[in-house]
Amino acid sequence: MKNKLAGKRLAVLGAGKIGGILLQAFLRHKLISPGQVRATVRHAEKARALGKSLRVSVTTDNRAAVEKADIILLCVKPQTVKDVLEEIRSTVTPRQLIISVAASVPTAYLEERLVDGVPVVRAMPNTPCAIGAGMTGLASGKHAKPGHLEIAQTLFDAAGRTVVVDEKLMDAVTGLSASGPAFIYILLESLAEAGVKVGLPRDIATLLAAQTMYGAARVVLETGEHPARLKDAVTTPAGCTIDGILELEDGKVRVTLIKAVVKATQRARELLFEG
Numbered sequence: 627m628k629n630k631l632a633g634k635r636l637a638v639l640g641a642g643k644i645g646g647i648l649l650q651a652f653l654r655h656k657l658i659s660p661g662q663v664r665a666t667v668r669h670a671e672k673a674r675a676l677g678k679s680l681r682v683s684v685t686t687d688n689r690a691a692v693e694k695a696d697i698i699l700l701c702v703k704p705q706t707v708k709d710v711l712e713e714i715r716s717t718v719t720p721r722q723l724i725i726s727v728a729a730s731v732p733t734a735y736l737e738e739r740l741v742d743g744v745p746v747v748r749a750m751p752n753t754p755c756a757i758g759a760g761m762t763g764l765a766s767g768k769h770a771k772p773g774h775l776e777i778a779q780t781l782f783d784a785a786g787r788t789v790v791v792d793e794k795l796m797d798a799v800t801g802l803s804a805s806g807p808a809f810i811y812i813l814l815e816s817l818a819e820a821g822v823k824v825g826l827p828r829d830i831a832t833l834l835a836a837q838t839m840y841g842a843a844r845v846v847l848e849t850g851e852h853p854a855r856l857k858d859a860v861t862t863p864a865g866c867t868i869d870g871i872l873e874l875e876d877g878k879v880r881v882t883l884i885k886a887v888v889k890a891t892q893r894a895r896e897l898l899f900e901g
């Protein structure tokens with residue numbers, strides 16, 4: 627798989643939070659060498675600082691960055707995508723691959739604003755990509771061939787797991803796994819707070835909460851077992867866990883989480899249309 631990227635040149639347009647995380651993951655896994663990367667940001671002083679810390683070329687010139695690139699990773703905010711596409715339109719050709727991580731922006735929106743035939747893949751990663759534990763949903767645009775999708779998979783696999791979905795599900799991926807870390811941190815913080823309430827020192831409570839979440843998630847991933855069956859295995863008749871579960875149900879934790887993901891998914895459909 628790695629050979630697919632041998633000698634490829636990468637442009638990262640908008641190397642902010644997620645762009646920076648992804649670029650560092652690709653460099654760490656030696657998928658792309660620093661000399662093959664051209665990144666951009668909006669502010670010149672940020673470009674200088676980022677260039678120094680990542681040891682790659684970072685400028686504010688999107689057109690120059692894409693000129694010799696084989697892969698263009700678009701990581702600007704949804705509302706900035708239109709301006710950036712206008713800037714690079716005359717430079718990008720169908721021999722290049724565009725991978726966009728912008729929430730809310732369909733591949734068709736990008737395709738319409740580029741010359742005909744440019745392959746586009748849409749990706750929706752999350753911040754745990756920073757430690758190789760990310761989750762990225764991928765969807766192909768109309769000109770993207772299987773080889774293009776494979777390139778995107780190779781890149782994002784370096785930052786965690788990937789799943790290919792139909793593009794109509796990308797806003798749902800955004801609402802679940804891209805927004806998800808924020809929801810999980812709130813749950814984790816609450817469990818740690820609960821530990822403090824029942825007498826544990828905060829650092830120990832946070833460790834217990836985080837490792838418990840991590841362990842439970844790993845069991846689901848590694849066994850493929852339904853979470854409800856795994857929950858049942860913890861729940862001794864007339865034991866402590868069932869009392870805790872009763873409180874969770876009384877607090878409508880399930881419906882609250884479902885509503886959080888539904889709202890985030892709906893919001894993902896709106897972002898592009900804001901000025």
Ligand SMILES: NC(=O)c1ccc[n+]([C@@H]2O[C@H](COP(=O)([O-])OP(=O)(O)OC[C@H]3O[C@@H](n4cnc5c(N)ncnc54)[C@H](OP(=O)(O)O)[C@@H]3O)[C@@H](O)[C@H]2O)c1
Nearest residue numbers: 640641642643644667668669672701702703704728729751
């Ligand atoms: N954060 C996440 O968890 C996450 C997850 C999945 C997808 N996304 C998507 O990733 C995109 C970026 O989100 P983010 O959280 O990384 O935001 P961010 O930290 O604000 O990054 C945006 C970057 O774009 C740069 N930029 C702005 N205008 C530009 C232009 N005209 N040309 C080149 N660069 C420009 C900014 O430069 P300056 O730093 O100089 O202002 C900044 O570095 C969004 O579309 C979002 O939907 C984010």
